[in-house]
Amino acid sequence: MKFRPLFLSLLVLVFVWSVASQESGFTYNGFQGVSLTLEGISQITPNGLLMLTNQSRQQQGHAFYPFPLQFKNPSDGNVVSFSTTFVFAIISQYPDLSGHGIAFVISPSRGLPGALPSQYLGLFGESTVGRSTNHCFAVELDTIQSKEFFDIDNNHVGIDINDLKSFRSAPASYSMDHSGGRWQNLSLISGKQMQVWVEYNGLNTQINVTLAPFNVPKPDISLLSVSYNLSEIMLDTMYVGFSSSTGSVLTSHYVLGWSFELNGPAKALTLSQLPKLPRVGPKQQSKILTIGLPIIVPVSVSIxxxxxxxxxxxxxxxxxxxxxxxxxxxxxxxxxxxxxxxxxxxxxxxxxxxxxxxxxxxxxxxxxxxxxxxxxxxxxxxxxxxxxxxxxxxxxxxxxxxxxxxxxxxxxxxxxxxxxxxMPNGSLDKFLFNQPMCTLNWSQRFRIIKGVASGLLYLHEEWEQTVVHRDIKSSNVLLDSEMNGRLGDFGLAKLYDHGTDPQTTHVVGTVGYLAPELIRTRKATPCSDVFAFGAFMLEVACGRRPIEPQGSAEDLILVDWVFSCWSKGAILETVDPNLGSTTGYVVEEMDLVLKLGLLCSHTLPSARPTMRQVVRFLAGDAPLPDLSSPLGLGVSGLLGEGFDDFATSYPFPLDKTFTQSSIAESLLSTGR
Missing domain, CATH: 3.30.200.20 (Phosphorylase Kinase; domain 1)
Structure with missing residues (x-):
C-alpha cells in the first residue's frame, strides 16, 4: 500500500504530459487578453492589435506564442505537417518608403540572440546570420532591398532558412487565375490589411506560401512553392512567432489575427472580428470650427x-x-x-x-x-x-x-x-593625453584596438563597396557606454567598387597619420588607412601622439622612436608610463601591438599587412612576421621618393641641411 501515492503521482504526471503533448494549435481573432511573450518595442494595443513596432527608428520587436510546440514525430524524427495564417498591415509615414518588414519565424527559443534591426528584420545579427546553428525557419515580408542579402526588390516575400539570403523569393502578388497567367501586384507598405498562409506538408516536404488582399478567399495558386525537408534544421520542440524591425523611416507593423495548427490546416480567421487599424491621414475638421469660422473671420484676418x-x-x-x-x-x-x-x-x-x-x-x-x-x-x-x-x-x-x-x-x-x-564617453584621445580624467587599463586599450581593426576590415573588404576612411586617429575613435571603441567621423571617407582603382583626389587627413605614398599618388587606398592604423596603435600603446612638438630630435616622431627602441632590443621602454610596470599589461600582447604598429607604418604600401591579416594577428590566429629586416618607417619615409611633391603642399625650406625635426615642425604649423 505504501507504493500507491507514488503510483498516483506518476499517473498524474503522465496525464499532464499527455494533455500538454496534445496542444497542437491556437486561433486569435485579435489579441485582447492574449498572453504572448513580447520583446523589444512590441506591444498589444487596447483594441487588440499586435503592434510589433511603433514609429521609432532603428528598433525591433518580437512576439512569440509562450509555449513550445512538438514539431517532430517521436517515432521517426521527421517534422510533422503544420499550417498558419495571419493578417498583417504595414503603415509608413511615406507612401513609397518603409522601415523594413515582418517575418513569421519558427525558432528554438523565444529570444533571438544577437538580433539587430534594419535589414536584419530582428531575426539575426552580424555574427549569427547564415549559421546552421540558428535552426530557424522564417517567411519574410520584406519592404527594403538589401543588396548584401541579394534581395530581388523592395517589395517581396521570401523563405529564409538560417539566413537572410532567401532560399526562394518572389515579388508580392497573388493570382486567382487557375491557369497561373495573371498575377496582380500587391504593395506591402500600402497600409492595407493582407492575409498570408504558410503551409508545410511533412509527407512530401513541400513548403507553400500564399498572399492575398484582405477579404479575398485564399487563392488556389501559391506565391511560393518549394520542396525542402525542414527536419534537417528544426529541433524537436520549437517556438512560433513574429519578428519585425524599422530603419530610418518611421513605420508601424501590425498583426491583426493569427491561427496556427500542427498536423492539419490552420483554422480560418473570423475577419469580421479582427480589430481595426488606426486612422491614417488627416483628421476630420472640427464642426465647431466650421460653424464658428464666419464669426471669427474679422479677428482671424489680423491674426x-x-x-x-x-x-x-x-x-x-x-x-x-x-x-x-x-x-x-x-x-x-x-x-x-x-x-x-x-x-x-x-x-x-x-x-x-x-x-x-x-x-x-x-x-x-x-x-x-x-x-x-x-x-x-x-x-x-x-x-x-x-x-x-x-x-x-x-x-x-x-x-x-x-x-x-x-x-x-x-x-x-x-x-x-x-x-x-x-557616444556617451566621448573620444579616445581624452583618455590618453593631457592628464586624462581616468586611465584606461591595458585590457580596455587592447579591446579598443581590436574593435577598430574589425571595423576597418568591414570597411575595406566586407561591405558592398571599398570604403577608405582617410582620417583614422584616436580623436575619431569614440567610446560607448561600455568603453568599446567605435570608429567615427566619415566626413572624409571615399568609396569605390571592389576590384577597381581609386580615383586621384586631394590629400586630406591629419599630419602624423598620412601615408607617404599619398603625397606622390594622391590616391587614398586601404593601404593608406593601414598606415594610419599603425600610428593609432602606437599612440594607444605608448600614450603619445604620432608627432610631439615638444619632444627632442630623437623622440619627436613616435614611429621613429619606437623603431629605435626596438632596434636596441628595448621596445617595451616605449609603453605608456600610466600603465605602470609589466604587471600592468600583458607583455605578449603589448609586444605584438608595438611591433604590428611598426609593420603597419612601413613606407612601402606592399610591405604593410591588410586589415584582414591585422585582425588575425591581434586575435592570435596567425604569427607576426619576422621584423629582423630594416624597415622604412614614419615621417622618415617622406625624405625619399615623392618628397618634392610633398614640399609643394607643405612649405618648408628645401635646403640640404633640413632634419626630421624641421619637417615635423613645418607640418605641425600648417595643420591639415
Missing part, C-alpha cells in the same frame, strides 16, 4: 497677417538647401528645424568638441527622443556636393558594431550637418 510675418521669419530661420537630386535621399535627410530643437539652438552648453572641420553638438531628436551627435561642417562650394551627399547616404547604410552609425544629413545655406549616433 493671419501677424502669423504670416512670423512664419516668413521662421522659415528664413530654418531655411534649408534642397535640390531635385536630393529627393531620392528623403529618409536620410533630417530637417534643420528638428536638429535646431534637438541641440537647443546649437548652444554652447551642448557643445561636445571642436575639430578641424567643424563643431559637434549633443542633441535629442524631438520626434523619437533618440540621442545623437550633430556635426556642423562649412561648405562654401557646391562643387562635388552631389557626389559627397551620395556617399554620405551610402555610408549611412553600413552596420557594424565597431563603427559609429552615420544616421543622415542636412544642408542649409553655407553648411552641411552630419548626424551620428551619440
Amino acid at each position: 493671419a497677417v501677424l502669423g504670416i510675418i512670423f512664419i516668413v521669419r521662421r522659415k528664413r530661420k530654418f531655411a534649408e538647401l534642397v535640390e531635385d537630386w536630393e529627393l531620392d535621399y528623403g529618409p536620410h535627410r533630417f530637417k534643420f528645424k528638428d536638429l535646431y530643437i534637438a541641440t537647443n539652438g546649437f548652444r554652447d552648453t551642448e557643445l561636445l568638441g571642436i575639430g578641424g572641420f567643424g563643431r559637434v553638438y549633443r542633441g535629442i531628436l524631438p520626434s523619437s527622443r533618440i540621442e545623437v551627435a550633430v556635426k556642423r561642417v562649412s561648405h562654401d562650394s557646391r562643387q562635388g556636393m552631389k557626389e559627397f551627399v551620395a556617399e554620405i547616404v551610402s555610408i549611412g547604410r553600413m552596420r557594424q558594431r565597431n563603427l559609429v552609425r552615420l544616421l543622415g544629413y542636412c544642408r542649409r545655406k553655407g553648411e552641411l550637418l552630419l548626424v551620428y549616433d551619440f
